[in-house]
Amino acid sequence: MRIFLEQMINGLTIGSFYALIALGYSMVYGVMKLINFAHGDLFALGSYLGFSLLVWGSAYVTSHVGLAGGMIAAMLIAAIGIGMAGIIVERIAYRPIYPAGRLPAVVSALGVSIFLQNAIMVAWGPRYQAYPVNVVPTVRFEIGGIHITLLQIIILILSFILLALLYYIIQKTTFGAAIRASALDRDTAALMGININTVIFFIFALGPALGGTAGVMVGMYYRQISFTMGWNYGLKAFTATILGGIGNIPGAMVGGLLLGIFEMLGSAYISTAYKDVFVFLILILVLIFRPRGLLGEKVAEKV
Amino acid sequence: MKLDKNIIFKNWLILIAIVLLSVAPFMMNNYWIDVFFFFGIYALLGLSLNIVLGEVGLFDLGHVAFMAIGAYTTAILNTKFGIPIIILLPVSALAAAGFAWLVCSPIIHLRGDYLCIVTIGMGEIVRLTLINNPFGITGGPNGVFGIDFPSLGNIFMIDNSTEFYFLIWIVVGLTILALINLQRSRIGRAWNCIREDEIAAESTGIDVRYYKLLAFILGAGLAGVAGNIYASKLMIVSPESFTFMESCMLFCIVLIGGMGSIPGVLIGAAAISLFPEVFRTFAQYRMLIFGAAMVIMMVFRPGGIWPRKRGAVEFKSLLLKAGRDNV
Numbered sequence: 215m216r217i218f219l220e221q222m223i224n225g226l227t228i229g230s231f232y233a234l235i236a237l238g239y240s241m242v243y244g245v246m247k248l249i250n251f252a253h254g255d256l257f258a259l260g261s262y263l264g265f266s267l268l269v270w271g272s273a274y275v276t277s278h279v280g281l282a283g284g285m286i287a288a289m290l291i292a293a294i295g296i297g298m299a300g301i302i303v304e305r306i307a308y309r310p311i312y313p314a315g316r317l318p319a320v321v322s323a324l325g326v327s328i329f330l331q332n333a334i335m336v337a338w339g340p341r342y343q344a345y346p347v348n349v350v351p352t353v354r355f356e357i358g359g360i361h362i363t364l365l366q367i368i369i370l371i372l373s374f375i376l377l378a379l380l381y382y383i384i385q386k387t388t389f390g391a392a393i394r395a396s397a398l399d400r401d402t403a404a405l406m407g408i409n410i411n412t413v414i415f416f417i418f419a420l421g422p423a424l425g426g427t428a429g430v431m432v433g434m435y436y437r438q439i440s441f442t443m444g445w446n447y448g449l450k451a452f453t454a455t456i457l458g459g460i461g462n463i464p465g466a467m468v469g470g471l472l473l474g475i476f477e478m479l480g481s482a483y484i485s486t487a488y489k490d491v492f493v494f495l496i497l498i499l500v501l502i503f504r505p506r507g508l509l510g511e512k513v514a515e516k517v
Numbered sequence: 518m519k520l521d522k523n524i525i526f527k528n529w530l531i532l533i534a535i536v537l538l539s540v541a542p543f544m545m546n547n548y549w550i551d552v553f554f555f556f557g558i559y560a561l562l563g564l565s566l567n568i569v570l571g572e573v574g575l576f577d578l579g580h581v582a583f584m585a586i587g588a589y590t591t592a593i594l595n596t597k598f599g600i601p602i603i604i605l606l607p608v609s610a611l612a613a614a615g616f617a618w619l620v621c622s623p624i625i626h627l628r629g630d631y632l633c634i635v636t637i638g639m640g641e642i643v644r645l646t647l648i649n650n651p652f653g654i655t656g657g658p659n660g661v662f663g664i665d666f667p668s669l670g671n672i673f674m675i676d677n678s679t680e681f682y683f684l685i686w687i688v689v690g691l692t693i694l695a696l697i698n699l700q701r702s703r704i705g706r707a708w709n710c711i712r713e714d715e716i717a718a719e720s721t722g723i724d725v726r727y728y729k730l731l732a733f734i735l736g737a738g739l740a741g742v743a744g745n746i747y748a749s750k751l752m753i754v755s756p757e758s759f760t761f762m763e764s765c766m767l768f769c770i771v772l773i774g775g776m777g778s779i780p781g782v783l784i785g786a787a788a789i790s791l792f793p794e795v796f797r798t799f800a801q802y803r804m805l806i807f808g809a810a811m812v813i814m815m816v817f818r819p820g821g822i823w824p825r826k827r828g829a830v831e832f833k834s835l836l837l838k839a840g841r842d843n844v
Contacts, residue, residue, distance in 0.1 A: 249630060251765075307812045314819030321772045324765050325811025332805040445761060449641065456634055487649045494638040494645075501635050502623055 219360050221482045222475060227366050227435065229474020230373035234428035235451035236458070236466040237380060238300075238421025244397030244461035245410075245417055247316060251323040252303055253425060254448020255330035258441060260296040260426025261433045262338050264288045268346050285350065289372075289430045296426025297419040304418040327444070334441040342440050345433045369431050376424060377467050384463045393417065397461050450477075453497045459507025468509060538686055542679045550678040552794050554750065557685035558743055559786035563770035564692050564779070565739030570768065571777035571825075572705065573732040574712035576633035579640025580767050583737035585647065585759035587613040587744025592661035592754045593654055602667040602749045606742060613741025614734045621733045625726055628715070640764050647756040660755025667749050681750050688746065692739060693779055700779075708732060709777070773814060775821025784822045 235257050242250045267288040307322045353364040384390040395403040396413045404410050432447070433439050450473065458469025476496060481489035500507065542550050562584060569577045587609035594600045594608065624635045650657035667684070668674035675684055699705050707728045710718040719725045748754045770789050774781025792810070796803040814822075 243630075247630075249633070307816075310816045311819055314815075317772055317776070318815045318819035321769050322812050322815040324769060325808045325815065327808070328811065329805055329808030332801070332808060336801055336805060449637065449761065452634070453638070456631075460630070488645070491642050491645045491649075494642045497638045498624070498635050498642075501627060501631055501638075505627060505631050 216359050217482065218479075220362075221478045223360065223362055223366060223370075225475035225478035226471060227369055227474070228477065229454075229471035230370060230377070231428045231432050231435075231447070231470075232451045232454045232473050233377060233467045233470025234373055234424045234431075235447060236454040236470045237377075237463065238425045239448075239452050239455045240458075240461055240463060240466035241393070241417040241421045243455070244463075245393065245400065245413060246308070246312070246319075248308065248319050248323065249452070250421075251320070251448070252307070252326035252330060253422065254444035254446075254451070255327045255334070256296050256299055256303070256422040256444075257425035257429045257432075257447055257451075258439070258444035259299060259330060259334060260292045260422075260429030261439045261443070262334055262343070262429075262441075263295050263426065264292040264430030264433055265338075265343055265345055265439060267291055285368075285434070289427050292426040292430045293423040296429070297423035300418045300422030301415060303422075304414065331441055331444060338441065340441065342438050345437045345439065347437065350434065365434060369435060373428075373431065376427065380420070380424070381464065381467070389416070450493060453493060456497055456507055457500055459509045462507065462509050465507055465509035469507065472508075535690075539683075542682045547678045550682050552791065554678065554682050554685055556786055556790040557682070557689050558747055559767075559770060559790045560689050560783055561685065561692060561743040561746075562740055562767050563774070563782040563786045564689070564696060565736045565743065566767045567771050567777065567779070567782050568696070568699075568708075568736040568739070569732050570771050571782070572700070572708040572712065573729055574776075575729060575732065576629060577636045577733075577736070578633050578761075578764050578768055579636035579638070579643075580736070580740060581759045581761075581763040582640040582643040583613045583617055583740035584744040584747070585643055585754075585756075586616045586737075587741025588748040588754045588758075589647065589655060589661065589744075590741070591745045591748045592664050595664050595749075596661055597654075601669070602665055602745065603669055606667075606745045609745040610738040610741040613744065614738035617733045617737030618730065621730060625729050625733070637761065637764075640759075640761060644756050644759050644761075647759070656755075658756060660753055660757075662753040664748050664752045664754070666752075667746075675749075681746075685746055688742065696779060704728065704731065712777075769811060773811070773821055775824035778821065778823050778825035781821050781823040781825065788822075 235253070238253045238256075239250060242248060242253070268284070303326055307326045308319055311319050311322050350365045350368060355362050355364070355367070382390075384393060392403070392408045393413055393416070395406065395408055396410055400410060403413075429439075432443075451470065454470040454473040455466050456469070457473055458465025458467070473493060473496075477489055477493055480492040484492065541553065545553070562580070565583075566577060566580045569575050569580070590609040590612040591602060591605045594605055595602060600608075620639055624632065627635060647655045647660075648658050655661065666674055666676040668676075675681055707718070707723045710721070710723060711725055711728060715725060744754075747758075766789050770785035771782060772785070773788055774783070774785030792807055793803055796806055799806060
């Protein structure tokens with residue numbers, strides 16, 4: 215039981231990374247009907263940006279605002295930087311192609327992904343980079359016999375705040391309603407006076423910003439980052455998006471958390487080597503039996 | 518008149534291409550012959566994906582898995598049982614096709630992006646399974662090595678770059694002939710009909726499920742052939758060769774060239790395989806340039822370099838012929 219609960223907490227931690235990344239995929243897919251293959255690499259770029267800030271700026275920042283301030287500053291700057299990168303990617307690579315249909319956009323997205331991945335490699339070098347060890351003091355708590363680290367608590371709290379904030383924006387504000395309306399039907403939403411370009415601008419800033427934050431968290435959690443990590447996390451997060459129902463914001467959150475838990479329980483009780491196989495198997499089974507995802511609504515087929 | 522000119526131009530182009538390809542290996546060093554060999558492999562894979570993606574419009578982002586099945590079938594049967602590569606060529610094609618039938622039967626009803634995602638998942642599962650060395654036959658991350666060259670007793674043996682070059686390009690040539698015939702057949706028309714409008718196709722009595730599966734099985738079989746030749750050329754197969762990235766490259770070959778267009782696939786394969794070689798002087802920046810080139814390409818020519826012409830011209834010529842007969 216103790217192992218089970220500890221694995222649940224580990225699963226929730228990774229799941230919150232997946233959920234944060236998945237939101238970017240889901241929002242973009244909802245409005246643009248485009249699988250943004252570059253999103254995973256934006257996430258990796260965020261991780262590297264956070265790395266540089268923590269390595270170069272940590273001494274200066276921590277001497278002024280303390281350790282926690284330095285960490286939050288790194289996340290914030292990574293989020294802003296990646297949000298801007300997301301907007302640039304949309305302007306250059308997606309907007310001119312959008313009228314030509316969806317398939318050219320997929321190629322363009324793959325092109326951006328290759329570009330970003332190699333840009334990271336050129337800028338930071340092909341070797342693995344190690345995050346500084348002492349960003350968060352390695353303190354372990356024991357609650358009812360379950361071990362949990364301070365870092366995990368911080369990651370869980372921060373990501374749940376972010377998820378809750380996004381949930382609030384999407385579900386409760388007028389602007390969120392505009393996003394949901396555009397996801398349902400772009401043309402009709404435009405006719406109702408919603409400025410689609412603003413919506414696209416917003417989702418391409420917010421999605422990658424969350425991804426960039428997740429990138430810093432992943433760096434702090436695993437302490438090791440590589441320029442190819444974008445593919446792997448991107449694919450997993452995308453799986454999470456499908457699991458929850460693509461284009462559905464709460465679905466992406468639930469899907470991400472569930473995927474993290476599945477992965478951890480799978481590796482704890484079935485086989486570590488096959489944990490990724492397990493993840494993709496779940497994806498395929500969900501698509502065969504419930505293609506709209508766990509929280510997705512049934513969409514009538516358009517003729 | 519215009520029509521005839523077009524056909525003459527096309528025939529000349531084909532002739533020139535064949536002559537150039539057959540004299541090319543005698544004018545290049547071994548390095549470039551190998552580069553052109555891989556161009557041929559990508560062309561074959563592009564043609565096989567073109568059946569699925571170009572003709573039927575099924576998004577397949579895990580196509581390299583079928584090649585992996587073909588390559589591993591060849592590698593394992595050859596190294597464990599000593600079966601000659603030539604005999605394994607149809608065997609690998611059948612293995613890949615059988616795998617496609619098995620895997621795609623339950624997912625064939627999915628559409629568009631959903632199918633795309635399932636094929637990504639399938640490709641990853643195949644790769645991860647190969648890495649994990651099931652039953653100790655795939656050799657884990659190291660792969661299988663020591664694969665023979667294709668040979669037929671003492672009669673002939675394909676063991677140098679030039680011979681491999683001719684092997685792959687003859688296979689590509691035969692495949693193109695077969696595919697052109699297929700495009701003009703009932704099957705090809707049914708495929709294109711499904712691509713344009715699936716519901717309309719179904720309502721006119723086309724067995725959509727059957728034709729989609731057929732496309733997957735044929736495409737996978739061809740990819741299996743490519744896997745066989747690839748394995749015997751490299752003499753080693755390892756899971757690293759069959760990553761998601763490779764599937765993406767194949768996807769790009771079809772889309773850069775122009776969906777459903779055979780010359781387009783050849784151009785796309787040339788772009789993907791020759792581009793990184795030509796830009797080798799840029800060293801670490803070449804993939805950077807490559808990614809940027811893909812984006813620029815799609816911005817300025819979203820339909821591909823050589824998009825397939827619709828059958829309007831053929832229809833007109835049919836009308837003309839009919840008119841002449843009536844007069």
